[in-house]
Amino acid sequence: MFVLGALADGGPMHGHKIRTAAQVDRVDLWADVKPGSLYGALRRMADEGVLEVVRTEQEGNLPARTVYGITRKGRAELSTLLRATLADTTLRPDPMQLVLLHRGAISDEELLAAIRARRESYDAQLEYWENLRTEAEPHLTGLEPVAFDHTLLRLRAEVEWHDRLLAAVADQQSDAGSSDEGSSREQGE
Template sequence: MAGKRRKLGNPLALAVLATLRQHPMHPYEIAQTLRRQGKDASIKINYGSLYTVVQNLEKHGYVEVADVERQGNRPERTVYGLTEAGRREMTEWMSDLVAVPAREYPIFEAALSLMGVLHPDDVVRLLRERLSTLEVQIASGRGGLEKLYETLPRLFLVENEYQLHMLQAQATWVRAFLAELEGGLLPEVEGWRRFHETGEVPPEFLTGEAPGNPT
């Protein structure tokens, strides 16, 4: 399964397939179900793209029209169901995502790779702002999760747990890196500081010329 090039790569398409696994629905009901079950915290959902996704799934044979509903003078609503091909695709795609670590490109990681363009004192200030925000998010996430445990099975909250753990891990790393910067423990920090204060590139920064390092 690993490495298979899929016809669809949008996580929203996978969410639609997984939601239709419950029972046939029209697109508006799919969106409402995803939001009600809290999936919009992990998957970007908007009505316009969802309708396009459903159409693409139908084109590839993963969903099919199960019914057409009409209530009074309201427009018809097409109800879609999962096909056998859609069930297989959903299962294989999910199996890949769970089993195979994928290389992702978080925006914070990109910023860290280029942070040499900022003065180290500014980086310290900005990371302290980030750490403060992370601590608020962690406290809020922990409290929210405890409330959710009271009404929902843990099976439906594992992504919330993961999000909280990732925030905690990020905060731990930022806190430790800040200690290095502020304590002068990062070997390159003085050269980094001199570059921004004098405009002269330290010789050690010329070696390798890594993106984001002052060159």
């Protein structure tokens, strides 16, 4: 979707220019685009007919670069991908659910330490994104502010959920400690 969108919006480009555009737009924040896989993806997409080789360019002593453009089939594919993404409201499974189901395999102390570390990580990410939003604010256009807000809301929800989880684990430990004391008293009587 990223490659097709970049070529649809920016016209024909070679891979290096697409990578540079991705870095300028900070696409790594929004999508899982690996720079090393871009060139293979371009060739594969050309083989599939969603891209076409427009020309080869060479500047000075730099290696020749293949310039790709989006085809009619590629524009149709981009529209399909955009619509599919808009329609997909699947809540992806979170492996943390499995951790909580099988938590008996690790100690309570290890569980609490890991939850605290996760919470701190989400909090640090939230701070990073809040600062990034502030820096980017003067340059944001169109729906970009709302995209930032989506990420901020998701991170705030993770921090809040981890706070609730920490409280629930602490309550459970406290309840277990109370029942252990009651059981010890009953055995002593």
